[in-house]
Amino acid sequence: MSVVILAILMFAVTYPSRALPMLAPGIERLPRPALDYLRLVGPAVLAAIGAVNVIAVKPGGAVGFHIGIEVVAVLACLGLTIWRRNLLVGLVAAVALVALWRAAGLG
Amino acid sequence: MTEPGSVSLAASRRRLVVDVVGIAASAVAFGFVFGLAADGAGFSPLEAAAMSVIVFAGAAQFAAVGYILGGLAWPAIVLLTALLNARHLLYSAALAPWLREVPLFRRAVMAHLLTDEAFALSIAHFTRIGRTDERGYWIAAIGGDFIPWTLATMAGAVAGRQIPSPERFGLDIVFPAAMVGLAAGLLAGRREVVAAIVGAILGVAVALAVSPSVGIIAGGLLGPIAGLLTPRRPADAASALGTPESAARYSMPGSSEPRGPGNAAADR
DSSP states (O other), X not given: XXXXXXXXXXXXXXXXXXXHHHHSTTTTOOOHHXXXXXXXXXXXXXXXXXXXIIIIBOTTSOBSXXXXXXXXXXXXXXXXXXXXXXXXXXXXXXXXXXXXXXHTTOO | OOOTTOSOHHHXXXXXXXXXXXXXXXXXXXXXXXXXXXXXXXXXXXXXXXXXXXXXXXXXXXXXHHHHHTTOOHHHHHHHHHHHXXXXXXXXXXXXXXXXXXXXXXXXXXXXXXXXXXXHHHHHHHHHHTSOOHHHHHXXXXXXXXXXXXXXXXXXXXXXXXXXXXXXXXXXXHHHHHHHHHHHTTOOSHHHHHHHHHHHHHHXXXXXXXXXHXXXXXXXXXXXXXXXXXXXXXXXXXXXXXXXXXXXXXXXXXXXXXXXXXXXXXXX
């Protein structure tokens, strides 16, 4: 139930940015620096989440510096996604890399 | 290159349906993965599906799972969601001139279904035919995204309960890899690249010094400042989010030929 309440709160802050320009054209005219900042939040927050999850959290969940196959897999995913313009290809490669590494008893 | 308005409605709809099938396949895969991740964070299948219906914003949903796992407080999750989804403002503004004649209530529903993919598919379709096609928008948003994403979310959350140790199959890497891959789709120029790199570095440093959740906030809020301090190349402006050119970044391989020149909406 708590997840549904959180989802409603997330909807409440998402819907205005989707709807305001469509329903009240002109209202989206934020100052240029604000728009520029908002454009950059997406890449920054997503990269931070990805990096924190593979470098600052160890495979068991403990917090600590960790460079392992997970970092290689994420970088492989990034490279393939940019090259092939297809995130799915990158994800499949990342999963396969980690699964094979662990199946070989290396991680 | 396809000139704006040079394609017939029927031909453009056929092209739209082909693109929708590709996007839907992708939505099924990611919805399933989101379901797995949501199950890992303790969501029930119904809660996971409810989040997909109510929020209907893939990156923010994936991020919310990460925030919850990292122990982030709700106000911070809501704030980061607002910032992450603020890009929809640009999509909505780009589509607004095309949808001016659509009745208000239907526009209000259309707004909830506006995603990266729905924007990409519909603006490309409108640009090809040189006018609005409301049915095309519904096909793109509902057929390409909403239905496959929601159903696959539930399927993933149910399946997640049947897999005893997902890390054995490398499934624990899906979440961080998806985050970084989604970030790649938003890299429109030098500033975005700098924001992402600085966000990642700061995120890790603060996570190690304080906690992972604070690290994510620090990276997400301070990375963009580093990006703003970076000089923009003139060429970067052409592919900024909210332009038809930026829509091509979400197209499936094989369907990503250049879209109509400039912002055709502004030409009308």
